Amino acid sequence: MHPIEHLRYVARARGADPVSLVRETAAALSGLGHEPAGIVLAARRIVQRHPTCGPLWWLCSHVLGALDPFVAMRDCEEEIKNDSTIKSLRDAVPQDAAVCVVGWPTTVLNALASRGDLKLFVVESNGDGDAAVERLISMDVDATLVQFEEVSRVVSSCDVLIIEALAAGPTEVLCSSGSHAVAALGYVTQKPVWLVAACGTRLPAPLWSAMTSGDAVNEVDLVTLSLFSRVISKDGISDDLSQPFVAECPPTTELLRHSAM
Incomplete structure (x- = not known):
């Protein structure tokens, strides 16, 4: 070509x-x-x-x-x-855990689909959740689609909530639509809310400002880092989110x- x-x-x-x-x-x-x-x-x-x-x-x-x-x-x-994010996440999720994710988080599903012991609850997000569940079931993964009106009940029953970043700035992240609601519910109910920031997602302030000033951000969720209890990235696992992210480019x-x- x-x-x-x-x-x-x-x-x-x-x-x-x-x-x-x-x-x-x-x-x-x-x-x-x-x-x-x-x-x-x-x-x-x-x-x-x-x-x-x-x-x-x-x-x-x-x-x-x-x-x-x-x-x-x-x-x-x-x-x-x-990128070691997948391995770090796969090893971090507890045995036999019930896990809530949003849409089709590529890194998260690549990490967890092979575990076999997990139950995945996938929150619908612009049709991505339905497609993800269909794919997971074809791989013999225990996966359930969650409609938005069911989110509160599912969040309360899960062991860990995992949100994947589409992109990240110093103190905020862009995530699939529906992620803010899941993260906020997890925060107020004191559930573990993990952020997965795979290789290449953390941007410097000028690029982040340009990205978030466009109309495309209206189709995704902007989530503050303060809602997360843990971040998993190529640098490993950290429970300290008090400092701004360091850009990767x-x-x-x-x-x-x-x-x-």
Whole structure:
């Protein structure tokens, strides 16, 4: 596939998980070796098309901020491939636990689907929850779809609530629609509320401000870190959320200039 066509395919992709989007974007951008100047325009278009996908902003920020963008692409691909968040989460969930998640949290489900001892309650979120449950059941996972009116009852019966970040700023995170309600209910009922921040989700303040100023945030939930009792990331597990998140990429403002779509 021609690199430009590949980039158009990635830009128009909907419903793909962040890791796949990063890999496809890196592969497409690497095809522009004959036209390095096109990388800037392509990176801007990608984040405009996927305005709430933190790992894509992370990748594009590294690429545009690097002396050698092609080395940066390879480094990012390797880093996201070796992300230890899945293993840390898989090992942290207690045996035979009832777990509540929201929508289709890729990292969380990749971590927990193979456990076999867990019961997953998946809160519906714009159709993603239904699709996730169907997929889990096909894998012989004990999974139940939860409609929004059932959230309070389910939260009270679960052992742990796990919310996955689409992107994160210094003190807030973007999550699938419905996540704020689940996290807030967990907080007031003193349930463990865990945040999963996979590789590439934590952005510097300038990029975070640009991301959250767009209309796309109206389709997801903005959740303060104060509602969480634990964060699980590539750095391991931490129960100290008193300090702002440290960004995983440079604040490459070149990424923020708008380009024609």
